Amino acid sequence: MPKRSIVPFGPQHPVLPEPIHLDLVLEDEKVIEAIPSIGYVHRGLESLVTKKDFNEMVYVTERICGICSFMHGMGYSMAVEKIMNVEVPRRAEYLRTIWAEMSRIHSHLLWLGLLADAFGFESLFMQSWRLREKILDMFEISTGGRVIFSVNKIGGVLKDMPADMLNQFVSILNDMEKDLRATTKVFLEDYTVKSRLVGVGILTKEDAIRRGAVGPMMRASGIEVDMRKTGYAAYNDIDFELITSKECDSYGRCCVRIDEIFQSIEIIRQAVKKIPDTELSATVKGFPNGEAFVRLEQPRGEAFYYVRANGSKFLDRMRVRTPTFANLPALTQTLQGCQFADVPLLILTIDPCISCTER
Amino acid sequence: MEELQKDIYKIEKVELLPVIMEKKNDYWRLLQICCAFADGKYEVTYSFASGYEIANYRLVVEKDEEVPSISRVYKAAIFYENEMKELFGLNVEHMKVDLQNKLYRIDAEVPFMKEEDK
Numbered sequence: 001m002p003k004r005s006i007v008p009f010g011p012q013h014p015v016l017p018e019p020i021h022l023d024l025v026l027e028d029e030k031v032i033e034a035i036p037s038i039g040y041v042h043r044g045l046e047s048l049v050t051k052k053d054f055n056e057m058v059y060v061t062e063r064i065c066g067i068c069s070f071m072h073g074m075g076y077s078m079a080v081e082k083i084m085n086v087e088v089p090r091r092a093e094y095l096r097t098i099w100a101e102m103s104r105i106h107s108h109l110l111w112l113g114l115l116a117d118a119f120g121f122e123s124l125f126m127q128s129w130r131l132r133e134k135i136l137d138m139f140e141i142s143t144g145g146r147v148i149f150s151v152n153k154i155g156g157v158l159k160d161m162p163a164d165m166l167n168q169f170v171s172i173l174n175d176m177e178k179d180l181r182a183t184t185k186v187f188l189e190d191y192t193v194k195s196r197l198v199g200v201g202i203l204t205k206e207d208a209i210r211r212g213a214v215g216p217m218m219r220a221s222g223i224e225v226d227m228r229k230t231g232y233a234a235y236n237d238i239d240f241e242l243i244t245s246k247e248c249d250s251y252g253r254c255c256v257r258i259d260e261i262f263q264s265i266e267i268i269r270q271a272v273k274k275i276p277d278t279e280l281s282a283t284v285k286g287f288p289n290g291e292a293f294v295r296l297e298q299p300r301g302e303a304f305y306y307v308r309a310n311g312s313k314f315l316d317r318m319r320v321r322t323p324t325f326a327n328l329p330a331l332t333q334t335l336q337g338c339q340f341a342d343v344p345l346l347i348l349t350i351d352p353c354i355s356c357t358e359r
Numbered sequence: 360m361e362e363l364q365k366d367i368y369k370i371e372k373v374e375l376l377p378v379i380m381e382k383k384n385d386y387w388r389l390l391q392i393c394c395a396f397a398d399g400k401y402e403v404t405y406s407f408a409s410g411y412e413i414a415n416y417r418l419v420v421e422k423d424e425e426v427p428s429i430s431r432v433y434k435a436a437i438f439y440e441n442e443m444k445e446l447f448g449l450n451v452e453h454m455k456v457d458l459q460n461k462l463y464r465i466d467a468e469v470p471f472m473k474e475e476d477k
Binding site for chain 2: 037038039040042044046047050209210211212213224225227229230291293295302304306308316317319321325326328329358
């Protein structure tokens with residue numbers, strides 16, 4: 001009978017960008033069970049709704065995460081707009097779509113870099129982050145910020161992107177696409193990279209449903225769900241295909257994210273072509289009263305926002321269910337039966353964001 | 360079961376597990392569980408999704424009343440239930456894994472409850 005041992009993994013580990021702890025029950029080198037624990041960066045941002053004006057909360061929700069900060073502000077704004085029946089001008093919807101897709105490209109490139117770093121491919125890591133830098137520059141040009149953008153508001157957006165800026169961005173993305181093809185080809189075709197990804201961390205379609213997985217993690221298990229297809233913001237005007245994979249392994253998750261980068265570029269191109277010339281925000285009068293939930297597709301997967309208002313400037317409750325929170329049970333499933341050496345890589349394949357998870 | 364608004368149904372405690380089992384057998388995934396405290400009562404909302412379809416079930420319980428755990432049916436509920444217990448002090452009975460208020464390791468007891476409601 002193999003000897004059982006428990007190995008603590010994290011919260012400080014070279015592969016972890018953020019703190020999470022796992023107790024790994026091992027039989028020799030094989031993981032039998034993984035028990036995750038979080039709680040190192042909890043801030044209690046949700047409870048601030050009872051102390052901060054509902055308009056100011058847009059900027060608080062942006063601070064839930066440093067990667068998908070724009071989408072957190074957008075999700076919260078959409079929920080309050082739903083309660084107040086605010087019709088957001090179409091230009092603002094298009095601008096939100098463009099910034100959201102830029103966030104997706106930069107998040108996926110960040111993930112690809114971290115993945116390359118996890119299996120020791122340093123030059124690939126640097127190439128991925130070099131490309132990501134261009135997206136951050138685009139954010140800086142359009143919003144003034146590289147991490148926190150503060151362009152969302154209840155009723156629309158605060159900043160515009162003029163036509164010449166949008167065309168400049170499309171041209172940058174067109175140039176970037178060639179470099180992206182070359183870089184992502186290594187992830188998809190290199191023998192050593194594939195040997196670390198193919199067949200590792202299997203999550204079947206049934207397990208993905210049972211464990212409540214979301215986003216690329218779910219789509220790589222063959223489930224066809226992408227919240228953008230529900231048509232929020234300007235996605236109802238954009239023509240795009242749902243990206244899935246039937247591999248159910250780490251390689252499948254990598255393929256889905258890579259394809260989504262190119263898809264996001266195409267979505268931005270379409271949005272720039274179709275963007276109408278309207279106001280940037282609607283007038284919002286009074287205070288919200290009622291409750292609403294909104295689902296949107298963040299880079300890491302479906303996020304859920306619930307807002308309950310009482311007719312005053314302070315809300316009763318705000319709930320954000322982030323994608324990583326939903327993907328943690330799926331992570332424990334993929335870790336069961338894997339080799340100890342694959343653990344860092346498997347944690348990365350859910351694209352964990354712990355500050356999102358703990359809020 | 361009473362429809363409060365579109366896609367939100369109010370259920371009684373005895374209806375919870377049959378509803379959860381039905382969702383599981385129909386391959387719905389657990390989207391989230393949200394706890395709120397209003398008018399001296401807990402409101403626990405269970406959200407499920409199948410494709411793009413969504414269904415929310417709301418359970419309203421008294422402050423000192425226990426809520427049955429669904430974590431033995433949906434393992435994904437473990438974190439949600441521990442979160443509700445730690446942040447709001449909701450009594451969830453028969454949890455598959457009880458982290459003993461150590462999910463977020465917060466010093467304050469039931470930090471999401473207002474002082475007057477504690």
